[in-house]
Amino acid sequence: MLYDLHCHSTASDGKLSPQDLCARAIANGVTHLAITDHDTLAGWQSFSQLPADISLISGIEYSCVWSGMTIHIVGLGFDPSHAVMQSGLAIQADARDKRSLIIAERLEKLGFKGAFAAAREYAGVNQIGRPHFARFLLEKNHVNSINQAFDRYLGAGKPGDVKALWPELEMAVHWITESGGIAVLAHPARYKMTNMKLRRLIMAFKAAGGSAMEVVSGSQSRHVTSHMAQLCDDYDLLASQGSDFHGPGSPWQELGRFDELPKRCRPVWEQLPMLELGA
Numbered sequence: 300m301l302y303d304l305h306c307h308s309t310a311s312d313g314k315l316s317p318q319d320l321c322a323r324a325i326a327n328g329v330t331h332l333a334i335t336d337h338d339t340l341a342g343w344q345s346f347s348q349l350p351a352d353i354s355l356i357s358g359i360e361y362s363c364v365w366s367g368m369t370i371h372i373v374g375l376g377f378d379p380s381h382a383v384m385q386s387g388l389a390i391q392a393d394a395r396d397k398r399s400l401i402i403a404e405r406l407e408k409l410g411f412k413g414a415f416a417a418a419r420e421y422a423g424v425n426q427i428g429r430p431h432f433a434r435f436l437l438e439k440n441h442v443n444s445i446n447q448a449f450d451r452y453l454g455a456g457k458p459g460d461v462k463a464l465w466p467e468l469e470m471a472v473h474w475i476t477e478s479g480g481i482a483v484l485a486h487p488a489r490y491k492m493t494n495m496k497l498r499r500l501i502m503a504f505k506a507a508g509g510s511a512m513e514v515v516s517g518s519q520s521r522h523v524t525s526h527m528a529q530l531c532d533d534y535d536l537l538a539s540q541g542s543d544f545h546g547p548g549s550p551w552q553e554l555g556r557f558d559e560l561p562k563r564c565r566p567v568w569e570q571l572p573m574l575e576l577g578a
């Protein structure tokens with residue numbers, strides 16, 4: 300058994316279609332996969348028939364805010380057609396639309412003309428995210444790399460970091476748990492918070508109904524893994540793991556390739572309410 304419970308398809312900012320993502324996961328030995336696109340189930344809904352040789356678990360990665368920071372909450376094992384999930388998706392789609400206009404406006408003010416049209420074109424029928432604006436800045440030679448686009452214009456605290464439209468953490472957790480799923484605090488180490496602040500985040504997340512956190516997210520040091528396992532223990536949370544794969548050759552980890560959960564962790568998949576799509 301190999302669980303990869305965090306990855307992205309073309310429905311958000313991933314490079315592979317959901318179908319190609321499954322094929323690659325199977326080739327990499329993944330037996331259970333959750334496609335966790337940002338704020339959408341379009342990838343999940345694009346399957347006309349279930350892929351053989353891999354079990355799909357319903358998944359999403361919701362954007363929200365807590366204490367003025369953008370936080371990501373993964374949902375696993377929920378009922379995709381549940382009315383509460385559907386209302387969450389509609390709210391997020393609207394927030395993303397409005398946010399993309401504000402990001403574009405801010406970039407245009409900085410002199411980067413044509414930001415919206417380019418992002419719209421790259422995203423196609425799918426929703427716009429900051430990576431589309433990063434690609435625009437790179438292709439127009441306003442920056443030397445995608446990383447530089449985030450460092451200068453799109454990352455935390457920069458003009459393109461428009462948080463105002465995201466719901467509070469409690470709301471994102473609610474959409475997941477009310478539709479029968481498990482809310483998972485995504486990549487806690489990546490927020491670069493002090494340990495004190497991270498503990499406050501975990502307490503707020505737990506109080507909202509969250510019950511798991513990613514102890515292993517992509518490639519990370521053993522030191523980070525043991526720190527996350529300790530927090531997971533301290534707050535009596537289930538442990539999740541995932542690559543956060545976005546596509547071949549991107550700076551993210553390959554599907555199914557990450558360290559095992561420390562033995563003392565209780566894996567989230569032992570508690571997943573409805574494990575398989577269509578099961």
Ligand code: AMP
Nearest residue numbers: 312337427428429430445446449450545
């Ligand atoms: P959004 O969902 O529109 O807020 O965009 C956030 C996404 O941008 C993340 O999920 C990452 O995939 C991507 N991202 C964030 N920082 C970087 C970076 N420094 N380099 C490349 N991609 C990034």
Ligand code: MN
Nearest residue numbers: 307312337545
């Ligand atoms: Mn992403």
Ligand code: MN
Nearest residue numbers: 360371485486
């Ligand atoms: Mn994330």
Ligand code: MN
Nearest residue numbers: 305307360543
């Ligand atoms: Mn992700």
